[in-house]
Amino acid sequence: MKAIYLHIPFCEQICHYCDFSKVFIENQPVDRYLQALEREVELTLDKHPQLEGIQSIFIGGGTPTALNHEQLSKLLRFIEKTLLPLASDELEYTIEANPNDLNQPTLELLKQGGANRLSIGQQAFQSELLERLGRTHGPDTLDQVIPIARNVGFTNLSVDLMFGLPGQTQADWENSLKRATSLGIEHVSAYSLIIEPKTVFYNLHKRGRLPLPVEDEDAKMYESLIVHMQNEGLMQYEISNFARPGFESKHNLTYWDNEEYIGAGAGAHGYIDGYRTVNTRPIGKYIDAVEAGQPHLEHHLVTTQEKMEEELFLGLRKNDGVSLPHFVKKFGMPLPKAFMETIQQLKTKELLSEEDGQLRLTELGRPLGNEVFQAFLGLEVN
Structure with a gap:
């Protein structure tokens, strides 16, 4: 195992397309959750005492940067004490973030804590589309964030974009591509919208109130994505991912190379010792499950x-x-x-x-x- 995923399920706003394991952060037992997450990692390390040479740590969500400064500091200190000593010299340490969470103090905290890569959820650069998605940042927020991140010392920045969105035009998409790559970022993940059950978009779609692009328009957006990224020096290395040479995501390549990895946190998936695992998803039940020493809801031996x-x-x-x-x-x-x-x-x-x-x-x-x-x-x- 060369990769570890840690899930932070808290968000300050629930996006209308998202079906990941997440909850609105207000009134949640965040501190108890972080204690349970640390305990799960410790239990896993106890079972794998020879684990070393970790190439990737990825903190995803939810929104990890929804944690307050003290909570985020606590999580980073735990990782620094427990996981970084097991890491290889070429560790990729990624934290997902919303653009409007990345101010100077937060960026300094992340960098000082050992993170060396940010995965920033921009999704689009049009105010109407961002509002429709349920995003809380503006189209210009990322322009302000990138220079601060560079000054703090981040040299590996990834931006998420989405296409096939309700009301999105080809011109909107091409504008988003240009805006993203003009910032000199090292990596882009670009995904076509999938309507998932139990989301706001799913309910709107069922009622016929979600104006999606037709299939041909979606395909055209994908084609323009590939051409634009190639022209900007970001080479496609996976269906939805593009990177400058040497900046391909080690963490995602772990998944696509079908290698084992540790997944910790509410609803997290893992692949350990030939078993695919899925953790208990509701926050309270996850905390109870960890305290009982068994966070896994599913434990499947892969044939x-x-x-x-x-x-x-x-x-x-x-x-x-x-x-x-x-x-x-x-x-x-x-x-x-x-x-x-x-x-x-x-x-x-x-x-x-x-x-x-x-x-x-x-x-x-x-x-x-x-x-x-x-x-x-x-x-x-x-």
């Missing part, structure tokens, strides 16, 4: 076939694709016949290509990635 399926559909998200020789070496067996047949069928459809043992999505296959991934699920493998 060899499931591991092989995941190796393919996660790895194919990357521009580098899947190394077939590495696949064979990792599982100690030739590719099952059913997998080889499926690969051949997808090649015939020109959705996959193979060169020098690397299996990749084609240009035609990239927008149809979900169709390709699903083709590998549930095959009869002897």
